[in-house]
Amino acid sequence: MPVRRLxxxxxxxxxxxxxxxxxxxxxxxxxxxxxxxxxxxVHNVIDGHTRYPYTSSSxxxxxxxEEADEDPYNSSRVLDIYRNRVYTKTGGGAGPYNREHSWPxxxxxxxxxxxxxxxxxxxxxxxxxxxxxxxxxxFGECDSGCTARATDFYDGRSGTNYYNTxxxxxxxxxxxxxARAMFYMDVxxxxxxxxxxxxxxxxxxxxxxxxxxxxxxxxxxxxxxxWHKDDPVDDRERDRNDVVYSYQGNRNPFVDHPEWVSGIxxxxxxxxxxxxxxxxxxxxxxxxxxxxxxxxxxxxxDAGLVSLEIYGVDGRRVRVLLNDLRGPGTFTAGWxxxxxxxxxxxxxxxxxxxxxxQVVDTEKVTLTK
Numbered sequence: 391m392p393v394r395r396l397x398x399x400x401x402x403x404x405x406x407x408x409x410x411x412x413x414x415x416x417x418x419x420x421x422x423x424x425x426x427x428x429x430x431x432v433h434n435v436i437d438g439h440t441r442y443p444y445t446s447s448s449x450x451x452x453x454x455x456e457e458a459d460e461d462p463y464n465s466s467r468v469l470d471i472y473r474n475r476v477y478t479k480t481g482g483g484a485g486p487y488n489r490e491h492s493w494p495x496x497x498x499x500x501x502x503x504x505x506x507x508x509x510x511x512x513x514x515x516x517x518x519x520x521x522x523x524x525x526x527x528x529f530g531e532c533d534s535g536c537t538a539r540a541t542d543f544y545d546g547r548s549g550t551n552y553y554n555t556x557x558x559x560x561x562x563x564x565x566x567x568x569a570r571a572m573f574y575m576d577v578x579x580x581x582x583x584x585x586x587x588x589x590x591x592x593x594x595x596x597x598x599x600x601x602x603x604x605x606x607x608x609x610x611x612x613x614x615x616x617w618h619k620d621d622p623v624d625d626r627e628r629d630r631n632d633v634v635y636s637y638q639g640n641r642n643p644f645v646d647h648p649e650w651v652s653g654i655x656x657x658x659x660x661x662x663x664x665x666x667x668x669x670x671x672x673x674x675x676x677x678x679x680x681x682x683x684x685x686x687x688x689x690x691x692d693a694g695l696v697s698l699e700i701y702g703v704d705g706r707r708v709r710v711l712l713n714d715l716r717g718p719g720t721f722t723a724g725w726x727x728x729x730x731x732x733x734x735x736x737x738x739x740x741x742x743x744x745x746x747x748q749v750v751d752t753e754k755v756t757l758t759k
């Protein structure tokens with residue numbers, strides 16, 4: 391394929407600037423005075439939503455999910471979360487895909503009549519076999535005795551899920567999605583409404599047990615925080631948030647404001663939201679071509695959340711160099727020609743993408759061997 395064609399495809403995949411946004415005033419009541427007030431005021435915004443039945447002859451969770459998880463390139467298909475596979479829409483019922491409760495319903499809400507059971511912010515279209523493999527395992531890093539479940543290569547992305555008897559590790563391309571769904575569930579369900587459980591994220595695996603009690607646990611919190619940082623919010627996740635909001639009337643605040651994760655779950659509040667970062671740019675990538683290491687120099691005009699990522703010409707992200715808050719100024723970040731797993735990448739053309747608020751800047755870099 392000609393290089394020009396590859397560059398065009400890459401630009402289409404990662405440089406779309408039109409972003410979904412919450413309605414004006416939606417988060418105006420959120421108070422960043424302290425972690426506790428941030429949690430409570432965010433909860434107040436998203437608490438209570440329009441409930442749709444799990445399965446019915448009218449609009450139900452099948453209808454919402456088949457729209458929310460629609461294949462972005464073919465409206466007659468859906469894209470699942472764990473296998474990264476596309477399926478022709480079946481309209482619900484028996485088939486190769488089903489509905490994944492990313493917060494397992496055995497942890498706090500065993501009945502389909504319970505509010506969390508039908509909450510589409512944590513329900514995802516999922517390959518049936520992979521859903522069975524995951525079961526009700528908490529999310530975590532699989533370090534030993536792991537079974538691998540590979541994804542398809544689709545939309546420029548692929549990876550591998552791993553699981554053992556203790557945890558399920560989601561593939562890299564969707565780790566942030568499930569993490570932000572878990573943060574939503576923890577803050578949305580606080581046990582302050584009759585019949586609703588208090589859902590709590592924890593690192594104490596002993597607490598994560600099937601229960602219909604008033605308090606139910608899920609995790610692992612520290613792993614989910616890291617997944618959130620490693621896999622930033624993307625346009626597909628923003629679009630999904632919009633679809634669920636159009637039905638339920640509430641949003642996942644951690645998709646709209648990813649910086650609130652650190653405020654609520656790590657106790658570190660940023661006074662500057664991601665959207666406040668008005669501009670930034672990549673100044674230079676040097677040396678270029680390079681071997682074995684290159685440096686990215688970039689400038690931010692305002693404080694805010696910034697990410698630096700490496701992509702292949704196929705649009706597949708291979709490395710996250712940075713995803714953190716930065717003040718205004720000029721900074722550098724290095725890349726050693728390796729992917730997130732520490733494996734050397736092939737020689738040839740690669741792309742550095744910087745995202746700062748609504749600004750995206752991309753530079754081509756060439757690795758020679």
